Amino acid sequence: MFPNAFKIGLEKTFGKALTNYVYLLPIIGLILFIFLYPIAYGIYISFTNFSLQHLFNATIVGFQNYYLLFQSGLIYPIILQTLIWTVGSIVPMVLMGMLVAVILNQKGFKLKLPIFTLILLPWAFPAFISLLVWSGMWNTHFGIINQFLSLFGLSQINWLYSVIPAWSVLIITNLWLSFPYYTAFFLSSMQSVPDEFHESAKVDGANMLQRFSRVTWPSIKGAVAFASISGFIFTWNNFYPIYLLTSGGPGTSTYSLTVYAYSQAFSYYNYSLGAAFSVISVVILAIMAIFMLKYTKVLDMIS
Amino acid sequence: MTNKVSMNLWVAVLVVVVVAIVGVAAYYYYKPSSVPSTGVSITFWEAFSPSEYNAFASKILPAFEAQHPNIHVLITNVSLSTSNFETAAVAASAPNVYVDSNNDEGLLYSAGLLLNLNPYLGSSYFSQFATGPLNSVSVQNGTVVFGLPLNENSILMYYNKAYITNSSVLSNTGALLPYLTNLNNTKGIWGFAYGMGATYGYVEAAWLAGFGGGLFKYGTYGAPTLNSSAMVNALEFWYNQTFINHINPDLGSGSGVSFASGLEGQLFETGKAAIMFDGPWDLVPLVNALGTNLGAAPLPKVSSTGQYFAPILGSNAIAVTVPQASGASAAQINASITFAEFLASSQAQAWMYNGSGDLPSNNVVLSQLISSAQAGTLLPPFAAAENLTAAEFSGVEQGILAQEQGHTIPQPSTPQMNYYYSGVSGMHPELGLYYTNKTITAQDVASCVQAFVASNGTITLPACS
Amino acid sequence: MDVNKYTVLNFIKWTLSYIVIGMVLIFALFPLYYIVLLSFSKIPSIATLSLSSLIPNFSDFTLSAYEAVMASPFFTWLINSLVLAAGTVAVALSTAFLAGIALSRLNIPGKKALIVFLYILTFFPFTAIVIPIYLSYSHLGLLNNYLGLILIYASGTAIFGAYMSKIFIDSVPKDYEEAAMVDGQSRFMAFLTVLFRIARPIVIFLTLLAFIAAYTDYAVINVLVSKGSLYTLMLGLYHVSATASGSQTAAVNLNIFAAFSILMGLPIVTLYIVFQKYLTQMYSVSGIR
Incomplete structure (x- = not known):
């Protein structure tokens, strides 16, 4: 070439x-x-009044949109919710991904490959479709989940109508969508640790936890940091789970910045307000990302 | 060290800038090749239902092409995405001709995206349309008409004759509600299949009318009054049917609940509910699913107030985009108007009725329909295919016509109308809070929607909960 | 005594392990089981679904949903999807790999700042940039054009891919390409021939990511493509189940939706099964620390 x-x-x-x-x-x-x-x-x-009413004659209005955002006070809870969504999603994903990887990585675990393949399936299935299926499963009256809970005498939960259940729906569904990715990521990085390391730790009399903290963890912590940070960034902007499952409800309690910006722009045609939301979202995310990349030394790893 | 870092940074910035400049230069240098063509090509976005599309593609389009061989229509099926239209309009690549609901088009007109067709066609042209549908696409006392109505629409009551054997109970709530309670107790069938938590403005307005509320106070243009006792009573009415009388299921919120395409339709079509609220646009799938058991009737009278539930009367209309949004030439505008006229013509509407059951807006076709329904001789192909007799189907159509000709709310398509629609769709979360947990009151929901509509959509609805 | 304690602990460890994995498997597979079951049933909606329909009943087994899918232009959409995905893989992989080589091996002033800057640009979600993309694509004639879509999908995967390749290439000893250079190849070709061969696990991982991005996208293509002949499976699925032109009734037929999803998911699942052994080796050469 x-x-x-x-x-x-x-x-x-x-x-x-x-x-x-x-x-x-x-x-x-x-x-x-x-x-x-x-x-x-x-x-x-984001500095104009570009909206459906000013499609061809938008004018610059300075910081008016930003002023509106902060003055109405709406943006603060939405920033908080975006953090809940992102951290609340990423922590269980990483923990579950790790747990499954540790179990599968044990020497002598039988049927490792077929089980690993089955666990990958949720990740392999188109997320858009899975979300529509989950949305039906969470339905109050006809959803299979409430029907199942009723077997144990539990009364119907209105999953999408109250704040705590709605968050549970989002986080559980998102966990299902993504934990296999972390399992694959962590499992492959654990397999790069030579068996002799484990053996020699065993000989030294280290128990399981000690072996994990002395041998496994040091060799995978870079991978964990890298996967968590890139996952954090991805989840922050991940639009469809919230949009398809709760649409930000009940009230505004599960909106993230990305979903809110979208509905401002495309449901109410306030394009400029939506753009201002997006800009703020990206600024916050960029600051956090740079901080995390530097603090965890992932930055050195990737450049 | 710092020197080296900053030097490195400058080189990186330099590279980015150079690449960007080259890109920008290439962007402006590049000119898309123009496609040579003979005659006039116009683009057309439609969101027809399957049966409507069949009628369009098998009858209407071939007839149009035979009559106007020099006009090429490039058809795109879009699934009801008004937002795509606006995105395209910004880039001056919106379609030349567009079919959508009258309220969406009202909003687009107010944004300056649709042509006023009145000057092109002349006032007398519009006398061929029934008043209701024509009003739904007119503003400023009819001097502005931003679309040609292809049909007329309102919700009405479809019922299952297997469960409602005595149709006289359908006329008022005093008779209907006990009948449905009894049905629920004896057969375990839901009385209604109505997703009140995922309702549309289109539907909600009908309940309002039953409690003395006028969305636009019968023809008065301006912002609708929603912060009213009528709105509160309407919300409480459905709360009672669901959580007190238990004759309506709680279908939850979110997409895929309403009409024949959603959970409502699934319950009704599978015989798990006796009544659903839907419009003529879903006649074909409902006839397919229920066959001879399908019945239709106007919405009932509220016995306690003596007033009727009255739905909004609207239409789907064909509109022509302004050149600024579509990049159309004068020839394309003329071709577009010719095409729109053809689709709204009596011949095309008659074909459309036979294929899809869409209620015509054209006076001639409509009066023919009314007289053959009254004579009991009406039997379009889609009904014949399900083994309905002419007498049976005429009965169904008479129920539909009784609603459209009876108690309805006119729909002035001001932008407020559309903000009312998005207001009601946007209040789903509030409805959820009210209906399920009663953490807010019906009054809270009412004042919240009112505030949204009155602000022309500039305040964000969820902010008021 | 010691041995006994060890055996008991061991027993507990394995029992727990299999119980946990069993629960994880149920969680992971139940929704998919539910879809498969629906696809072979006559159940058109969740309104008619009950717990008992979760137990397979072979007398009700029917292929009618699959027949309905086959009545739609499924294979045209499938070919479109595969073309789009293949193009995305090619663009994403080549740009990411080239960048990975540069980041790992070459002296590039300011690369740290540059690569973070590029990463931050990709933080803007598509929903925020869709209108300007539409504007520029309409100017460039890239609407209703797979090239335009491929560039968008690839840009989503490329930066992450560059990082992954960089980390991987770091771990490959320099001797490899030095040996190749002795053979008289140019440096660039040496990189490619040697690295691409060793880097198979990472290449496969990135291939899967890029493939999924293109194959399962709905948001981007819904805005930028309106021509029916360019529909992908994702648009087709939406078309078949939401506007239901493939069926007689306008109601969303859950069984048809499920059957379509299964058929659509098959190519990706196959890819995963074929490639999964590489997925576990992603780091076996690299040893990310």
Whole structure:
């Protein structure tokens, strides 16, 4: 693809360091092509009154949209809910992914491969479809989950109408969608730990917990940090579980920033307000992401 | 060290800037190749139901193409996504011709996206349409008509004759509710299949009328009054049917509840509920599912108030997009109007009725329909296919016509109308709070929707709970 | 004594392990079991569903839902989906892998800031950028065009893929490509031939991610594609079950929805089963620390 002569020519002209950018050009070009203009546009319209009533004659209104967001006070609970959604999803996912990986990774575990394959299935199934199926399963009157609970004499729970059940629905469903991903991730990183390490720890008389903390954990903690942070970022913006299961209800109690921005823009056609929500969402996420990447040293790992 | 870091950073920034500039330059340099064509091509977005689409594709479109060989219609099926229309309008690539409900189009017109067809067609042209559907697409006393009504719609009461053997109980709630309670006690059948927690503005307005509330006070244009005792009574009425009388199931909130396409339809079509509220647009699937057991009747009178439940009368209409939103040439605008006229014509509406049961808005077709229903000779192919006799089907159609010709609420398609619709859809979470846990009162729900509608949608509805 | 204690503990450990895994399996598989069961039933809705319908009843076994799916243009949509997914895999994989090589092996000034900057750009959710994307795509003629979709899907996977490849390539000893260079290949070709061969697990992992992104997308394609001939399975599913043009009634037929989902899920599940042994090896060479 890049003949040597061409490369040497480039190096003469631009210097070696700059030539190395050639390898990065495709990804820089791709990301900028998709994101640069839309983001600039999004930031721009968040300072205008662009809405259905001003589709062709939007004017710049300064910080009015941002002022509206903060002054109405609505944004604070939604930020909090976005954190609940993200942390509340990611912690059980990572823990369950880890637990299953540890169990499967035990030496002498039988049927490991077939079980691993079956556990991967929820991840392999199209999430959009799974969510529609789950949404039917949570239905108050006709859902299979309430019918099942009634076997044990429990009364019907209105899963989507009260705050705590609605959050449980979101977190359990999201856990189902994603824990296999973490299992696969962690299991493969655990398998990179040579067996001899475990054996020699055993000989030293270490019990199971000690072996996990001395041998397994140090060798997978990088993978855990990496998976958790990228999962955090993905979940923060994950739109469909909330949109399809609770649509932000009851009241506004399960809206995340992303879902709220979407409904502002596409249900009420307040595009500029939706854009302002998105900008705030990304700013918060970016600050947190940089902090986490630096603090966990994942940044060094990935660059 | 810091020097080196900042130098590195500058190089990275430089690379990003260079790539971005090259990209921007390429963007403006690039010109999409224009497609040469003969005649005029127009784009058409429709969200027809399957039976409507069949009637359109097998009869109406071929006839149009035979009559206007130089107009090419490029058809796209969109599944009811008004938001896609607006996105496309921003990019000046909205379709030339568009079919949607009159309230959606009212909103689009108020945003300046649809043409006023009155100057193009002349006032006398519009006299062929029935008043109700025509009003639903007109503003400013009929000087602005932003769409040609293809049909007329309102909800009505479909019932299962196997359970409601005595149709006289359908006329008022005083007779109906005890009958349904008895049905529930003896046969374990739900009286209604109504998803009150996932209702539409379209449906909610009917209950309001039964308790003396007027959405727009019968023809007065302006913001609807929803913060009223009528609204509270309407909400409480359905609370009572569900949680006190237990003749209506709690179908929950969220999508996929209403009408024949949702849980309501599933309960009704599988014989688990005696009554559902739906419109003429779902006649074909309901005839398919219930066959000779299907009955139709107008909404009942509320015995305690002496007033009728009265649904909003609306329509699906064909509209032409302004050039600014569609990029249309003058020739394309003319072709679009020709196409719209054809779809709204009496011939096309008659075909559409035979295929889909859509109630015509055209006076000639409508009066033919009324007289043959009264004569008991009406039998469109979709009913014949389910072995209904002409007398049986005419009875069903008479029930539908009785509603459309009877107690209805006119629908001025102001933007407020649409904010009322999104207000009611947006209040599903509040309805859930009220209906299920009573953590808020019916009065809270009422004032919340009112505040939303009055603000033209600029306050965000959920903020008031 | 010691041995006894060890055996008892061991027994407890294994019992617990299998109980936990059993529960996890029930949790993971129940919804899928439910879908499979529905797809072979006549049950059209959750309104007619009861607990007893969860026990397979072979006398009610029917293929009618599958026949209804086959009456729709399922295979056209399948081919479209596969074309789209394959294109996405190709673009995502090549950009990510190239970037991974550069990040791992080459001296690139400011790469840390650059790669974080690119990552942050991708934080904007699609729902926030859909209108401007529509605007620019409409200008560039990329509406109703698979290339436009492929670029969007690939941009979602590429950055994450670059990180994964970088971490992986870090762990590959430099001797490998140095040995190849001795053979007289250019540096670039050496990277590719050697790394791509060793990196199979990571390549497969990224392939799956990119494949799923394209194959299961609804949000992006719903806005950018309106031409029926370009429909994918995801749009087709929505079309068949929500507007129900594939069936006689407008009600959502749960059994048809389920049958469609099963058929649609089969290609991905097959990919997973074929590739799952690589998934467990993702790090066996790399040893992420």
